[in-house]
Structures are given as C-alpha cells and as structure tokens.
Amino acid sequence: MPTWTIEAEPVTGPEIGDVMWQYFTEIAQRVMGRPAAEAELRRALARDPHDDLAPPSGVFLVARGQDGDLLGCAGVRLLPRAPATAELKRMFVRPAGRGTGLGRGLLVAAETAAQGLGATRMVCETNTQLTEARALYEAHAYEEIPPYEGLGRADHWFAKALVRGNADK
Template sequence: MPRWIIQAEAVAGREMDGLMWQYFSEMALRVMGRPATEAELRWAIARDPHDDLAPPGGVFLVARGTEGEFLGCVGARLLAATPGTAELKRMFVPPAGRGAGLGRGLLAAAEAAARDLGATRLVCETNSQLTEARSLYGRYGFAEIPPYEGHGRADHWFAKELGE
C-alpha cells in the first residue's frame, strides 16, 4: 500500500513557490552540471510559467506522505494548439520520495487527470541528463516523437495515447 496520497492542489502560494524553486534548481543542476544562479532560476521560471496548471485547462497534483510532507508533484495542461492533447509538466520527486514507486504513481495520476481534462493524448519533454524520466516514460507506454514545442534544454519528446 502506498505511503502517500496524491491529490490536486493549487500551484500558487508560498509553499508551491518554494517547491518550484527546488524543482528548477534540481533541473538546472542535472542539465547544466552546476548550480543555477538566482537570476538563471528567475529567468527559467518566467520563461516556462506554471500558472496554467489549474482548472479549467490544467491540474497540479501533489503527493504527500502520512505526516503531510511533500514527496512529489506533477502537472498536466491542455495544449491550445493541439486539441485533445495534454502536456505533462513539473514531474518531480525529490530525494526523500524516491525509490518507492512514487514516480509511477504520479504518472498514473497525471494520465487520469489528463483524461478528466478531455485529453486523448499526453505529451512530455525531457533532457538526456534525466535518464530516470526517460526510462519511466518508456516503461509506461510513452514513445519518442519529434519536438512539439521549444522549451530550452529539452532534447527528448514523448507521447502516449490515453485509453478509456
């Protein structure tokens, strides 16, 4: 039985701002191989905002442990340019939540949420340095596709058709 609860939460507020800062900091370290400066983090957040991970066209899911502690998150948002398609965003499991299947749980919850938004297809992007993400997507039915959007340092794009 999972030791977490995954549910929709607002992607705004002091706690979520801190979590997004943590997410972008880890992505920068993994992709650039060095810590990002504060200016680089502010630029990255401004360039790829997350305020649309909210109803009616998006959702932000948070996994919390039995004491309410943050263990991970993922978002999904409908892509206006591609009807029926949702994009997976901010898939993040910090070290405290790793190794227990939480990534798989978040991915399944995001797929269900994307279906609830009306999507029949889920797409995502990642970077070569994020080998765990690429492996997870492949194990759960995502196939590599050509680029669908340009978000900086992505060099792998995936899609999955969502069944009923």
C-alpha cells in the same frame, strides 16, 4: 501499499513555490552540470510559468506523505493548439519520496487527470541527463516523437495515446 497520497491542489502558495524552486535547481544542476545562479532560475521560471496548471485547462497534482510533507508533484495542461493533447509538466519527486514508486504514481495520476480534461494523448519533454524520467516514460508505453511546442533545454520528447483504462499500464 503507498505511504503517500496524490491529490489536486492549487499551484500557488509558498510551499508550491518552494518545490518549484527545488525542481528548477535540480534540473539546472543536472542539465548544465553546475549550480544555477538565482537570476538564471528566475528567468527559467518566467520563461515557462506554471500558472496554467489549473482549471479549466490544467491540473496540479501534489503527493504528500503520511505526515503531510510534500513529496512530489506533477502538472498537466491542455495544449492550446491541440486541445485533445495534454502536456505533462513539473514532474518532480523530492529525495524523501524517491524509491517508493511515487514517480509511477504521479505519472498514472497525471494521465488520469489528463483524461478528465478530455485529452486523448499525453506529451512530455525531458533531457538526456534525466535518465530516470526517460526510463519511466518508456516503461509506461511513451514513445519518442519529434519536438512539439515545448520549451527549455529538452532533447527528448515523448507521447502516449490515452485510452480509457490504460492510464495504469
């Protein structure tokens, strides 16, 4: 039985800003192999904002522990040039939520949210150093694809057909 819940929340506010900062800090450390300067993190956030992870064409999911602490998040947005395709963004599990199945829970919730937006396909991008992310996507029937319109330092792109009822497989 999970010790967390996942619900859609606004992608605003200081708590969300804090988790986004932690997300970008960890990604930068793992991908670049060194801590990122504050200016670098601010440029990365400006280059790839997350304000579109909100209705009507997106959703931001937040996982909270029984104590209400934010343990993780995942965003979904429809791609403007391919509205039946949703992109998974900002999938992140804080250290306190790791090893609990929360990554899988967030992925399944994101797929369900994408279907609710009308998507029939989910895409995402990641980096070689993010081995846990790649393993999670592959374990859930995502297949590697050529680059789409993603941003950043990605070097792996994945896609999965979303068929009613397959979000939990």
